[in-house]
Amino acid sequence: MLTAAFFDRDAQAVARDLLGKVLRRRVGRLWLAAQIVEAEAYYRREKGSHASLGRTASREPLFMPPGTIYMYYARGGHSLNVSCRGAGNAVLVKAARPYVDARSGEASLAWMRAANPGARGPRPDARLCAGQTLLCRALALRVPEWTGRTFDPTRFYVEDVGYRPEAIVQARRLGIPAGRDEHLPYRFLDAGALASVTSNPLARRGAQEGLDYRVLRPRRRALAAAPARSAGVRGRG
Numbered sequence: 001m002l003t004a005a006f007f008d009r010d011a012q013a014v015a016r017d018l019l020g021k022v023l024r025r026r027v028g029r030l031w032l033a034a035q036i037v038e039a040e041a042y043y044r045r046e047k048g049s050h051a052s053l054g055r056t057a058s059r060e061p062l063f064m065p066p067g068t069i070y071m072y073y074a075r076g077g078h079s080l081n082v083s084c085r086g087a088g089n090a091v092l093v094k095a096a097r098p099y100v101d102a103r104s105g106e107a108s109l110a111w112m113r114a115a116n117p118g119a120r121g122p123r124p125d126a127r128l129c130a131g132q133t134l135l136c137r138a139l140a141l142r143v144p145e146w147t148g149r150t151f152d153p154t155r156f157y158v159e160d161v162g163y164r165p166e167a168i169v170q171a172r173r174l175g176i177p178a179g180r181d182e183h184l185p186y187r188f189l190d191a192g193a194l195a196s197v198t199s200n201p202l203a204r205r206g207a208q209e210g211l212d213y214r215v216l217r218p219r220r221r222a223l224a225a226a227p228a229r230s231a232g233v234r235g236r237g
Helices: 011-018 106-115 132-138 191-196
Strands: 022-027 030-042 069-074 077-083 090-100 156-159 168-171 187-190 213-216 232-234
Touching (some): 011 030, 022 090, 030 191, 069 132, 077 132, 090 132, 090 191, 187 191
Antiparallel strands (some): 022 156, 030 090, 030 187, 069 077, 077 090, 168 187, 168 213
């Protein structure tokens, strides 16, 4: 389980390093799981952040110690954020892909599919968590239950399974209104999992590398990469 020390760093560093980490959420006897493929960084000093709007009861988790969960309602659903170093700074977990291993097996994936159907039938597994509210729905994460809390190894936590992206795409964040620092490139995506992100910046017509996005190649460390499969990712468990 990732500790508070992981989040006690610059928000952009945390957002990059969250790529590949696995969210584990217990529902009954099942452990649901999703591997993070997209995250955004937010700072109190910039206008795109909730913290820039000031302290309120609902936004108070943003000002709590690093590793505090901050959830809010968005587009009729729920959104998962975690506070980082510096009061008001945080990361938004934007998208993920289903993760299957010994702990989170096919029954868990079936539960996630049933919890998050598409408008015209089953949602493709690659798109099951492809957005902040879809992710929370698939993992049964809700504002009243989790905002202001910290991760709990018996109910909900983030795990490092050894996966590291071969490359990371850095781009502007999504949904930031004009005039609220919408130009800041604080969005990070796993370049090997773009089929599961909210919106692929490389696929946008006329997009240019260096102008609309950058491709970062992190220094490789010891990897235990989980091989991809059609239903998402199967771990080594």
